[in-house]
Each structure stands twice: as structure tokens, then as C-alpha cells.
Amino acid sequence: MDKPFAITLDPGSSLANKTGSWRTFKPVYLDRLPPCNATCPAGENIQGWLFHAESGDYEAAWRSLTENNPLPAIMGRVCYHPCEGACNRQHVDTAVGINSIERFLGDEAIRRGWAFPKPAVKTGKRVLVVGAGPSGLSAAYHLARLGHAVEVQEAGPYAGGMMRFGIPKYRLPREVIEAEVGRILDLGVVLRLNCKVSSIEQAMKEGQFDAAFLAVGAHIGKRAYIPAGTAAKMVDAVSVLRSMEGEEPPMLGRRVVVYGGGNTAIDVARTVKRMGAEPVIVYRRTRDKAPAHDFEIEEALQEGVMVKWLSTIKQAEEGEITIEKMALDEKGFPQPTGEFETLAADSVVLALGQDVDLGLLDGVPGLEVKDGTVQVGPNMMTGHPGIFAGGDMVPSERTVTVAVGHGKKAARHIDAWLRGTAYVPPPKPEIAGIEKLNTWYYSEAPHVVRPTLDILRRQSSFEEVVQGLDETNALFEARRCLSCGNCFECDNCYGVCPDNAVIKLGPGKRFEFNYDYCKGCGICATECPCGAIKMVAEGN
Amino acid sequence: MSFQPIKFYQTGTFTVGNRLLAPEERSVQASAKRFNSINSGHRACQGCGEALGARYAIDAAMEATQGRLIAANATGCLEVFSTPYPETSWQIPWIHSLFGNTAAVASGIAAAQKVKMKKGERRNIRVVAQGGDGGTTDIGFGCLSGMFERNDDVLYICYDNGGYMNTGVQRSSATPPAARTSTTPAAGAEPGNVFGQGKYLPAIALAHEIPYVATATVADLRDLEAKVRRAMEIRGARYIHILVPCPLGWGTAASDTVRMARLAKETGVFPVFEAEYGEIKSVLAIRHRLPVEDYLKPQKRYAHLFGKTPRIDVIARLQALADRNIRKYGLLGKEAN
DSSP, X not given: XXXXXXXXXXXXXXXXXXXXXXXXXXXXXXXXXXXXXXXXTTOOOHHHHHHHHHTTOHHHHHHHHHTTOSOHHHHHHHOOOHHXXXXXXXXXXXXXXXXXXXXXXXXXXXXXXXXXXXXXXOOXXXXXXXXXXXXXXXXXXXXHHTXXXXXXXXXSSSSOTHHHHTSOTTXXXXXXXXXXHHHHHTTTOEEEOSOOOSOHHHXXXXXXXXXXXXXXXXXXXXXXXXXXXXTOOEEEHHHHHHHTTSSSOOOOOSEEEEEOOSHHHHHHHHHHHHXXXXXXXXXXXXXXXXXXXXXXXXXXXXXXXXXXXXXXEEEEETEEEEEEEEEEOTTSOEEEEEEEEEEEESEEEEOSOEEOOOGGGTTOTTOOEETTEEOOOTTSBOSSTTEEEOGGGSSSOOOHHHHHHHHHHHHHHHHHHHXXXXXXXXXXXXXXXXXXXXXXXXXXXXXXXXXBOOHHHHHHOOSOSBOOOOHHHHHHHHTTOOOTTSOOOOOHHHXXXXXXXXXXXXXXXXXXXXXXXXXXXXXXXXXXXXOOXXXXXXOO | OOOOOOXXXXXXXXXXXXXXXXXXXXXXXXXXXXOOSBOTTOOOOTTOHHHHHHHHHHHHHHHHTTTOEEEEEOSSHHHHHHOOTTEEOBOSOEEEOOSSOHHHHHHHHHHHHHHHHHTTXXXXXXXXXXXXXXXXXXXXXXXXXXXXXXXXXXXXXXXXXXXXXXXXXXXXXXXXXXXXXXXXXXXXXXXXXXXXXXXXXXXXXXXXXXXXXXXXXXXXXXXXXXXXXXXXXXXXXXXXXXXOOOHHHHTOOGGGHHHHHHHHHHHTSSOOEEEETTEEEEEOOOSSOOOHHHHHTTOGGGGGGGSSSOOHHHHHHHHHHXXXXXHHHTOSOXXXX
């Protein structure tokens, strides 16, 4: 009533004007699947644990990591890190050194003595794990955390399986295996060494186990027919690597020919080089066709390992072998050329792959064995109810990381099976490809190169070749993560909205949209560095 | 092992906030308690660069003055969309002037403030004037030049979107060459706005040798906030010229507003610098230099350059202007960050 001159209305706020009604598209927050996570054979949430590492909270990072993989210090040394091959940062500069950060976290955990939380409830169920390799250990760990009583029976004198008897010390120091295995045993897992299971049915009956997970690996070296004189010395690669763990190193002589082109061949050649011998790898195809990882070939060559590409062994005699030159045909297969060459050789090591010892499965009904491996369903269960299998003994890529992934997957299905249900994995969100990101926002940063021991030291000792990161460069490396597809609370959406229609919920709680005022312009989605906002059409 | 004394924060200061930085190192806009000087519900188009730029600038000024601020606002988009009587989006003391006299109104407020201080007013209240490029470079130019030459204690902020947008996209003296507007159609031998016309107001402000002149864009928030903060530390006439892309007038996607501002800066089309008393003190370096096509192509106002027979000659002239900016202001600074 008592208004100033010419004023007839009370002043109002524009909040009365709900501009959300203009919208035809609306922004929604989502978590996309980062490419690293999508490719990890162990199913790690890499972006998730890097998020904690970025703020320097290494314990939280380690705890997040070990939700999926109990062996980070081992992984950080022997994993072939397909995650880095998928990393979106390679399109910006170079991939994030995920593997080296994982190793840093694993080493930090050992140094600080971080332990796993004890399971809250016991289920009263008993599970037998056969084999204390990566797959068996992983399954034992997950089953124990789910509250089951787990017993691991291992035929060998130490835990670790192929990590111990197949991977040389210069790649994986034994203390690291001991520390990470010890932490799993601290959960209450029982480990029985030198305990070979000869019949799985009998072992289950005797120990009153409700389920079993088989992970005996593939330890029998494959043979190839090579005409050989009586005095020719031929051994298989697995037994050479295994004997490195014993008291007496193998007697191979000075000139050692390694036959094969896989990682095991490289491991043997590098091992005998360290023992003072002169290894020559003979492989029938070319370097780019060799199954060994190229960086391992490169490291072997740097250390002075000789390689005869495109060659097969025709004959072995005492002190020398005959090799035949091969040529690749148009299909890429090696064909003999009829050209021969002799090579001095005190011994020949066959590294032609490994077979599985399936003796313990004799007479078990329902099992299917094909091409020397045990067939399992999508739930890792064999044809016999209650018996699951994983690792090198089932058809798959034979790496430590794949084995760890099998262990986890099997544990989830065993747990569900014991409860009389079925484990249904959550649906996978869409992949956060590089096109979903706005990489302008990320600071330029060079890749931290892991320092390597100088070449001479490497050739003469079994010290670790690749050294770890220290805290400064681990933090630096972690912060190179682009956090693909997952909000890392950079406040960009909150800042760039011309309509103040983004609500900041506080640290760790992310944001939400105020759809009363959001006009749907989409700036937030365009300017989100990591692609965690999507524009979706409004319904009617 | 060599020690790496690198401070590296993932996105550094490129993003609005950064959880890895200490709270005092974060931007005003990252704070949950920012002023929101211009509130939700305003009637600006989707993706309006001016609404965004105004909030960035005035929030920073409010922060710098602890909320003791009066703003005078020229007629233009900013006034029309924020304050249709009787509603307003402004959460600060705010006065609407005529189209052409905002600088004079602000000078008056500053003068009144001086008198009040003499009469015992203790609060130190500061004055901001703001307007679009039409109200600044054309219609309000005389009042602005007077404010500069008297060195009145006012920060004048010009939100430059290169034309009279809310009246139907007419050309202003800040419309860039070759751009199509409703008064410079894409027709004839030299389509769009004419080369060699118009004026670059930051340089005119520099020539007045006032205490502070700066340019900024909505794509570099931290730079913009630092400039407003610096301006509020200084007494006398100050001028900040902010590039605010206009989806309507430029013919760009509403979602590309910040991206367009970034491209303007990264191509050298819009130099970002600051100057004191007529001398340039610093420039915001280009991070990844790009050709002007990258900036021109997404804009419909330049579509006539990319028709059946692309106007390579015109694009080359625009590139030459950008190259001159890069040379003149030294925009390829050493530090990439």
C-alpha cells in the first residue's frame, strides 16, 4: 500500500521462474567404465584405487585395490599390464604407469604391515583349494573374506606355484611372495605344503569339504621330437626354472640353446645368462610373431641373449646342434628352406609350452577334458557339481593376472553355490573412451620412467631388474590418471553452469542437478574433463 | 634416484576446483558458499556466456570486497534477461541505467560514496559498472572515456559477445570482421562484417593510461578471477573486457560456449592480457596453438566462409589478424601451463 512513487508490485526473485521447463535434453551424472578396468583380467577397479592414491591416501588405495586382488606387490612386478595398453592417457601423452603404482602400493603395504580385515561372519562351510598358485591363493583369499573356512593343499614345498617355480628371482623376489601369501594366511586360511592331492573326490570326502577349487596349474614341459644322439643333453624349461629354487642349480654347460619363443624361453635364457652361460634362443618364426612380450625380448637382447629367428632344431648331438633356416610363407607360417647350420651347444632347453597334470581328476564323473585342459562353465564350475577350476588348467591365456581373476570369479560363484543361489555379475556400464573426455583440462606431465639397474649389474646378478617408484614419483604418476568416466570432483560442472543449476554436495558426495532451473544447455557435459555427465533426451 | 620436486595436481588450475589443492588455493566459483550474485531463473538463452561471465566476475568482486559492492548495469542482454520487472536475479545492490550512461551512473555512485565517507560513512563500498559490447564500445563510449580520463574509482566490466544480440543480432563496433549479423549479411564480394572497421576497446582503454586494463574469457576462470581481484585492489578507473560467446548470435551449440571462448584464446583471435598504467604486464599464453578455422568452423556466423567454394582468402586474412595478435602480445609464452 505504502509503495514508492510509480511502484505497484513487490520486488520478486527470478527463482519464481522455473527455467527447467525449457529443457529438451537433460544432463545426468553417470559412472562409465574406464578402459583400464575393462581390460584388467583380475577385474581391478584401477581408476577407483588411483583416486585414493592421488590424494596420497595410500592405505585407502591399497584397500580398494585388494578388494579385487590380494597380490599387488606381485602384480606390480609380473603383470603384463593390459590396462596400460588401454589407458586413455596414451592419446594425450603416454599411458599412466598403473603397474608401477600398484607395485608401490603393494610394497608400501608390506613395509607398513597393513592387514586384511577379518571376515565378520563365519558361514560354517568348508572349501578345499588345490594348488597354492596365483589362482588358488586368490580364490582362498576371497572365500575367506566371504566367511568360509578354506584349506589350501599344495604339492610343492612352497606356496606361489608358477610365480615361484616359473618366474625368475630377478623379476619377482621371493620375500614379496612370502609377504603377500602370509597376509592371506593371516585371514585364517590353512596352507598344507608337500601335500599332493591324488584324488579330488577322496580328498574332499576326507576333509569334509563342501566345495573345491582346483588350480593345479600347468607344470609339465611339452616335448618335441628331435633326433638326438645319446650324449645330447636335453631338458625342459620348467624343470630348469624349478631347480633354480632348490639347493643345486642345473648343470647346463656354457653354451645353452633355448628352443621356443614364449615368455618361458626368455625367462630361461635370461636366467642362464645370469649363471654365466651363453644362451642362444632358437625360434621358428620372427620376433613380431613370437608369443613372448616384446619388452621381455628387448631386455633379453640388451643383456646379451642371442636369438636365431626363423630356425628349427633338426638334430642334436653332444656339443652341437643342427638348425634349419625357415622362411615365412604368404600366410605367415614358417616353411623349411633346406639350408642348414650347426651351432655349438652343451645343452638344449625345450621351452615349448606346458601341459596340465590331470591325475587328480581320474574317475570323477561329469568332468570334461579337452586339449589337455579342464572345461568349465561361465561360473568356473566343472561338469561335476561343487568342483570348480581355474588358472592355467582351464582354457585361457596363461598369465598370473588371468589366474588371479579366475580365483576371484570362482570364489564368487562358489560362495553363491554354497548358499544355494547364483552369482549374477552387475551389468557393465558403457566404456569411457577418449572421445567422451575433455582432455584440455589435464596438465601436461611426462611419464615417470622407472629406473632400471645398469646393464652390467643385471647380467651378473639376480637382483631385480626393474626398480620401484618412491613416494614423490608414485604420487606424480597417480595424478596423471584422467579418472575416465568417473567424477573426481573437479567442480567444473558446478562452475560452468550459467544457471547455477548444479548443487555441490561436499567432499566425497559429488554433485546433483537442480532440474527446476537447468535449461539443458549441456555445457557441463562438454566441459566435464572425465566424461561423467551424459545428455539424455527428455521424455514428454 | 633423482628427486622430482614437481608439484602436479592432475588438472592443476585448469578446472574450476581441484580437491587436491588446499582450500585457499581454490577458485571462488568452486566454493559451495559463493555469492551467486546472479541467481537461477534468469531468462538468458541456453548456454549464455554472458550470464556465466557476469557471475564469474561479480562473484569474484563480491568476494574481494566482502560483499560491499554496488553495480550499475547498462541496458542490454544482461539487464533484460536478469531483471524483468518485478523480478530480478541479482542478489547484490544493482541499478539499471540507460543504454549509454552506465559509466556516468557509476561515476556518480562513486562520487556519492566519496561524499558519504567524508560525512562519516565507515563502510568501504566499491562500485562496478557493467554492460555489453554495444553499451560499451558504441553507445556508452563517451561516458566511459570520460570515466577513464577523470580516473573515477569504478571497475567497468564489458561482456563482449560481438553484437546486439537480444534485439536480433545487429552489428556493433565490436563485431569481428567477416562475421554475419542481421545488418552485415553474408552477401556480395565481401560478405559479413567489413574488414578495417570497428574498434578494439581494450587498446583504447590502454591509451587512457588508466591504472588497470585486462582482458579475459569465460574459458579461463582462474585468470578471470585473479584479474577481478587485482582490479579491486586498485583505486581509480579500471577496465576488464571479457569475451562471452553467444550461442544465438554466433550460431554455435549451447553446449559449446566455454569451448568457443577457449578456441578464441588458443587461436590468438582474442588476446588475453593485463596492463597497468598503459603498459602490458602479463599475457595468458596459448597452451596448444590452433588454426583460426578451428574457431570459425563451428560458428554459423562464419558459415559463408566454408561454403561450396571456401573463402580461403578471407580465412587467411583472419589468420593474419590472429597471427598479429600472437606476435604483438607475445601469446606463445614459454610456460605451457
